[in-house]
Amino acid sequence: MDTTVAIRGRGITKVFGDVVALDHVDVSVARGQIHGLVGPNGAGKTTLLGLLLGLAVADEGALEVLGAQVGRALPAPGGVSGFVDGPGLYPTLTAKQNLATLAALRPRDAVTSDVGEALHEVGLAEVADDKVRGFSLGMRQRLGLAAAMLTKPKLLVLDEPANGLDPSGKKQVHGVLNRLVAAGVTVILSSHRMDDLEALCSEVTILSTGRVVFSGPLNKLSDETRELDYRLRTTDPAAAGIIAAETPGISVVAGTDAAALADTDVIVVRARVAALDQLVSRVVRADIAVREFAPVVSPLEAAFLDLTEQETDR
Amino acid sequence: MTATIADADATAPEAQTPAAGPVPVGRILRFELVKQFSAWRVRLLILLCWIGPAVLVFAIDKQSTLPSDTLFGRWMHATGWAGPLVALGFAGTWALPLLTSVVAGDVFASEDRLGTWRHLIIAIRSHRRIFLAKAVASLTVILLLVVGLAASSTLGGLLAEKNLPLVGLDGHTLSPGDAAGKVLLAWLCVLAPTLALAGIGLLGSIALGRSPMGLLLPMLVALGMQLAQMLPLPVAVRLALPGYAFISWNGLFTDPAQIKPLMIGVTVSLVWAVVATVLAYLLFLRRDFTNLNNNDGAGRRVLALGVVPLAAVLALTAGVVAATTSDAGGTGITQAKVQKSVATAFSHLFRLQQSQMYHSSVTEAQLATTASCLKSEGLGKQEGSGNDWRCTITFNVPGNNITAQGIYQLDVTANGRYIADGDGPQEVNGYFLIVTPGKVVANPLWQFDGNVDLL
Ligand SMILES: Nc1ncnc2c1ncn2[C@@H]1O[C@H](COP(=O)(O)OP(=O)(O)OP(=O)(O)O)[C@@H](O)[C@H]1O
Ligand SMILES: [Mg+2]
Numbered sequence: 001m002d003t004t005v006a007i008r009g010r011g012i013t014k015v016f017g018d019v020v021a022l023d024h025v026d027v028s029v030a031r032g033q034i035h036g037l038v039g040p041n042g043a044g045k046t047t048l049l050g051l052l053l054g055l056a057v058a059d060e061g062a063l064e065v066l067g068a069q070v071g072r073a074l075p076a077p078g079g080v081s082g083f084v085d086g087p088g089l090y091p092t093l094t095a096k097q098n099l100a101t102l103a104a105l106r107p108r109d110a111v112t113s114d115v116g117e118a119l120h121e122v123g124l125a126e127v128a129d130d131k132v133r134g135f136s137l138g139m140r141q142r143l144g145l146a147a148a149m150l151t152k153p154k155l156l157v158l159d160e161p162a163n164g165l166d167p168s169g170k171k172q173v174h175g176v177l178n179r180l181v182a183a184g185v186t187v188i189l190s191s192h193r194m195d196d197l198e199a200l201c202s203e204v205t206i207l208s209t210g211r212v213v214f215s216g217p218l219n220k221l222s223d224e225t226r227e228l229d230y231r232l233r234t235t236d237p238a239a240a241g242i243i244a245a246e247t248p249g250i251s252v253v254a255g256t257d258a259a260a261l262a263d264t265d266v267i268v269v270r271a272r273v274a275a276l277d278q279l280v281s282r283v284v285r286a287d288i289a290v291r292e293f294a295p296v297v298s299p300l301e302a303a304f305l306d307l308t309e310q311e312t313d314r
Numbered sequence: 315m316t317a318t319i320a321d322a323d324a325t326a327p328e329a330q331t332p333a334a335g336p337v338p339v340g341r342i343l344r345f346e347l348v349k350q351f352s353a354w355r356v357r358l359l360i361l362l363c364w365i366g367p368a369v370l371v372f373a374i375d376k377q378s379t380l381p382s383d384t385l386f387g388r389w390m391h392a393t394g395w396a397g398p399l400v401a402l403g404f405a406g407t408w409a410l411p412l413l414t415s416v417v418a419g420d421v422f423a424s425e426d427r428l429g430t431w432r433h434l435i436i437a438i439r440s441h442r443r444i445f446l447a448k449a450v451a452s453l454t455v456i457l458l459l460v461v462g463l464a465a466s467s468t469l470g471g472l473l474a475e476k477n478l479p480l481v482g483l484d485g486h487t488l489s490p491g492d493a494a495g496k497v498l499l500a501w502l503c504v505l506a507p508t509l510a511l512a513g514i515g516l517l518g519s520i521a522l523g524r525s526p527m528g529l530l531l532p533m534l535v536a537l538g539m540q541l542a543q544m545l546p547l548p549v550a551v552r553l554a555l556p557g558y559a560f561i562s563w564n565g566l567f568t569d570p571a572q573i574k575p576l577m578i579g580v581t582v583s584l585v586w587a588v589v590a591t592v593l594a595y596l597l598f599l600r601r602d603f604t605n606l607n608n609n610d611g612a613g614r615r616v617l618a619l620g621v622v623p624l625a626a627v628l629a630l631t632a633g634v635v636a637a638t639t640s641d642a643g644g645t646g647i648t649q650a651k652v653q654k655s656v657a658t659a660f661s662h663l664f665r666l667q668q669s670q671m672y673h674s675s676v677t678e679a680q681l682a683t684t685a686s687c688l689k690s691e692g693l694g695k696q697e698g699s700g701n702d703w704r705c706t707i708t709f710n711v712p713g714n715n716i717t718a719q720g721i722y723q724l725d726v727t728a729n730g731r732y733i734a735d736g737d738g739p740q741e742v743n744g745y746f747l748i749v750t751p752g753k754v755v756a757n758p759l760w761q762f763d764g765n766v767d768l769l
Contacts, residue, residue: 016602050604053436072599075439078336084604088433092352101345102437105337147433 006031006186012061021047023210036197037190039207045190082157087144091133118146137164158189194301208308221303233292249275346451363462371397371470393478395493397471406560410508411536418515419529421452426523431603464501482567485662500563506583510556513590521616549646550636556586572767646768649696657685663758670750676712683709701725730766
């Protein structure tokens with residue numbers, strides 16, 4: 001048993017009718033970190049996470065979770081918890097009853113934390129006695145997280161946990177996840193929000209139509225030397241535009257959406273990171289003040305779009 | 315982030331502690347039972363099954379006209395033990411299929427309706443244990459309901475009439491103790507086809523999920539079986555249908571008891587129960603719970619794992635029954651058997667009538683009853699069901715050295731049961747009521763039930 005790896009999948013294939021949801025997927029997730037799973041709709045994220053939770057069985061390939069083989073006759077080992085496509089709690093029970101019945105299923109000696117504490121941690125203490133039927137999407141997601149944490153998992157599998165959460169809820173959930181990871185728990189989560197993944201994850205796996213197109217540390221993804229679009233907001237956009245056009249390695253992107261939408265003090269330039277330094281110093285030297293200078297899409301998002309578009313174009 | 319990975323290594327000993335063991339089946343079962351008993355449908359059924367039969371049997375018993383088209387219905391005024399048997403006949407047609415539908419047909423589908431499968435599977439992590447708990451929970455509820463039906467109808471019967479002798483299906487008299495034992499045994503036998511329907515219910519519940527067809531499946535199967543029993547099927551096929559045991563308990567109330575069809579019926583039902591449950595289990599193991607709205611390829615699986623094997627079981631059991639019984643291809647209703655059955659029933663009932671009216675005891679041997687029966691006035695094949703059987707009964711008149719005759723018109727159904735309707739002469743079977751010392755009762759010879767042993 002490899003104690004440093006929480007999930008190891010080799011050649012995992014899952015087919016539904018004639019849809020290949022997962023096509024020989026290799027994944028490896030180290031213990032004690034948050035691993036992100038991204039990909040366009042229908043890429044196979046939920047399918048992969050479902051396999052980890054034992055909700056379905058791969059047609060081909062070997063999957064090892066927390067050092068144990070998972071398959072048809074081999075259910076997911078204890079210590080795995082989480083949810084896909086929403087937590088699926090009993091709508092007729094209250095939040096508290098749902099967690100209490102879950103805790104009651106556990107053997108007496110197994111580690112279970114307090115129901116009240118779990119509800120408090122996800123900010124649902126006030127609605128503990130309300131039926132889940134009336135819960136909003138975000139409340140249900142939070143309750144799902146509380147339910148998952150209740151069993152003191154070693155691996156937490158979450159499918160779009162931030163879906164439907166308000167900003168403060170998201171912050172709360174991120175806090176919970178970071179605390180869990182600090183305590184040695186491994187988390188794998190899918191999301192469509194690159195900013196969330198950037199804030200949380202150390203490594204990501206990008207899926208596209210059932211195939212892994214990237215898997216590794218985030219920084220490796222973003223510092224690939226590719227051209228990106230940057231928004232440059234200055235006191236004199238016209239002059240800045242001329243300077244940018246004259247700077248080697250920089251091209252001004254005319255008529256892009258961002259430029260068209262924005263007020264007139266924004267230009268959009270396309271360049272590699274190295275070429276940007278010169279542009280900034282030139283603009284400043286020309287007595288133009290820089291108010292904002294940022295990538296139009298985050299490097300991760302750019303890489304994501306790049307990788308997944310390549311894949312779908314093929 | 316490498317720091318976190320290093321942290322993970324530091325916590326590795328903690329991660330190595332044995333993972334929480336599997337959830338004990340007992341706890342899952344408790345959870346399943348709590349879910350069952352909190353559903354209003356189940357609560358209503360419990361109430362109905364435990365109170366309904368007592369009230370109905372009591373109420374029917376207090377009417378002057380009795381449900382003589384239901385087996386033992388005509389004896390409801392005579393003894394309390396007819397009540398639970400009338401209830402059993404009715405239960406086999408309606409109540410038992412209905413309650414297996416509502417309980418077993420819904421035990422898996424309810425999780426589909428609520429959308430709670432993922433939660434349950436992740437919490438328990440063992441399809442096997444979930445299946446076991448759900449099957450046992452539904453079985454428990456079904457047993458509770460069947461026990462309720464039996465106990466309640468017995469109570470109703472015994473409250474309305476007393477613990478008196480019961481007249482069997484061939485007219486012989488069962489002592490109250492004997493009747494009680496046979497009634498209990500009959501209800502026990504009917505558990506077998508109920509379990510078969512429950513197995514089919516589990517299969518439907520898993521195969522059809524949220525669709526209401528799953529819930530209706532045991533009802534539809536039971537209805538189909540009843541229709542099939544009305545058709546003139548070969549005996550082997552009739553006995554190989556799992557619903558036959560809903561009828562074959564009748565054979566307990568003849569002397570000697572018709573044990574063979576009963577045993578075959580019960581065995582076939584148990585085979586169906588086991589096969590359907592195993593198929594349900596296999597189907598459950600292969601189900602995908604990640605995406606609940608999208609169950610592609612399930613249709614083919616249901617066909618391959620559900621319908622085809624059950625059809626094979628039917629063919630196989632029919633084959634086995636055919637191979638082990640003689641004349642399995644016929645209807646089982648022959649002229650000789652009809653004659654024997656009618657003669658036996660007549661002599662038993664004549665003896666009963668004599669003891670009721672005159673307290674005189676004749677024996678069946680003294681009567682030496684014979685019957686001569688013709689179907690359709692002797693035209694065509696003298697075999698099979700129909701209301702055109704006509705029997706002439708000849709018997710020695712007790713005390714005199716002369717013989718007398720009585721005519722009966724028979725309506726024989728395909729499953730071997732018949733109603734014999736007296737057709738003269740007046741002094742044998744013409745009077746609807748007879749006067750006994752004490753009270754006026756229905757004349758047992760006016761019209762009686764009987765059945766032909768199909769084997
Ligand atoms: N039970 C199923 N039956 C048939 N097809 C399915 C089933 N589950 C998933 N699929 C198909 O498999 C593919 C992957 O689906 P999956 O739900 O894993 O995607 P996803 O990456 O989670 O998408 P999203 O971002 O929209 O949540 C899709 O093409 C989907 O249509
Ligand atoms: Mg998804």
